[in-house]
Amino acid sequence: xxxxxxxxxxxxxxxxxxxxxxxxxxxxxxxxxxxxxxxxxxxxxxxxxxxxxxxxxxxxxxxxxxxxxxxxxxxxxxxxxxxxxxxxxxxxxxxxxxxxxxxxxxxxxxxxxxxxxxxxxxxxxxxxxxxxxxxxxxxxxxxxxxxxxxxxxxxxxxxxxxxxxxxxxxxxxxxxxxxxxxxxxxxxxxxxxxxxxxxxxxxxxxxxxxxxxxxxxxxxxxxxxxxxxxxxxxxxxxxxxxxxxxxxxxxxxxxxxxxxxxxxxxxxxxxxxxxxxxxxxxxxxxxxxxxxx
Numbered sequence: 274x275x276x277x278x279x280x281x282x283x284x285x286x287x288x289x290x291x292x293x294x295x296x297x298x299x300x301x302x303x304x305x306x307x308x309x310x311x312x313x314x315x316x317x318x319x320x321x322x323x324x325x326x327x328x329x330x331x332x333x334x335x336x337x338x339x340x341x342x343x344x345x346x347x348x349x350x351x352x353x354x355x356x357x358x359x360x361x362x363x364x365x366x367x368x369x370x371x372x373x374x375x376x377x378x379x380x381x382x383x384x385x386x387x388x389x390x391x392x393x394x395x396x397x398x399x400x401x402x403x404x405x406x407x408x409x410x411x412x413x414x415x416x417x418x419x420x421x422x423x424x425x426x427x428x429x430x431x432x433x434x435x436x437x438x439x440x441x442x443x444x445x446x447x448x449x450x451x452x453x454x455x456x457x458x459x460x461x462x463x464x465x466x467x468x469x470x471x472x473x474x475x476x477x478x479x480x481x482x483x484x485x486x487x488x489x490x491x492x493x494x495x496x497x498x499x500x501x502x503x504x505x506x507x508x509x510x511x512x513x514x515x516x517x518x519x520x521x522x523x524x525x526x527x528x529x530x531x532x533x534x535x536x537x538x539x540x541x542x543x544x545x546x547x548x549x550x551x552x553x554x555x556x557x558x559x560x561x562x563x564x565x566x
Contacts, residue, residue: 280476302475328361371402456474
């Protein structure tokens with residue numbers, strides 16, 4: 274498993290998962306040439322979705338993905354939801370599962386060890402640690418992962434969204450399957466040996482992300498860094514607006530009509546914010562859909 278995996282936006286309409294909209298989105302991404310999907314992560318509001326909503330998402334993605342690899346993020350605030358999501362991942366043929374560490378109550382090492390050991394007991398699927406310290410409030414360092422493995426926890430790889438290239442390189446040196454989760458580091462991470470990226474921006478600027486990955490993979494460093502620079506400008510622009518909603522607006526502005534976030538737990542962009550985002554994108558040279566504003 275390698276390449277560009279999409280950290281999927283999960284559209285909601287009228288308070289429910291928009292399965293039709295999600296299916297069309299996944300099908301479009303397959304045609305664009307992405308290598309796989311990462312549903313129920315941060316961009317897809319996974320921790321906010323109940324088990325029924327999670328099943329709707331996993332089922333829809335599996336049916337529309339054209340047998341592309343699917344890595345299901347199973348983490349939640351509730352263990353029964355974690356366990357139920359693991360069963361759904363197996364039911365619908367996922368390639369692997371991933372999980373954030375337990376959140377809200379800052380975990381110590383023993384908490385993390387027990388959590389992932391119990392996750393191992395639920396499934397034989399490859400298991401990835403999803404490290405996103407900015408949201409989880411905890412950085413799963415290479416030292417922690419090495420200790421987990423030494424203590425018998427089965428860890429296949431890491432999705433590292435720390436934004437720390439040095440840390441990502443240490444994960445690679447450990448022989449793990451490493452995917453970069455920070456869109457400003459796609460090219461550098463691939464150049465130093467990452468398997469690929471799990472990218473939020475691949476929902477909207479799909480071809481640009483794919484080009485960046487492929488050029489870096491092929492050793493075309495100068496052009497990889499050139500396209501990376503534009504991806505980074507879009508990422509910096511997106512960071513000015515509420516997340517994850519900005520990624521839903523990006524799809525709408527750059528591609529096609531698309532549902533929104535699961536309100537009121539997170540909020541969508543206001544009309545004024547979306548107009549400002551459209552203006553920012555135009556200044557970067559993107560063609561914005563007039564009907565999307």
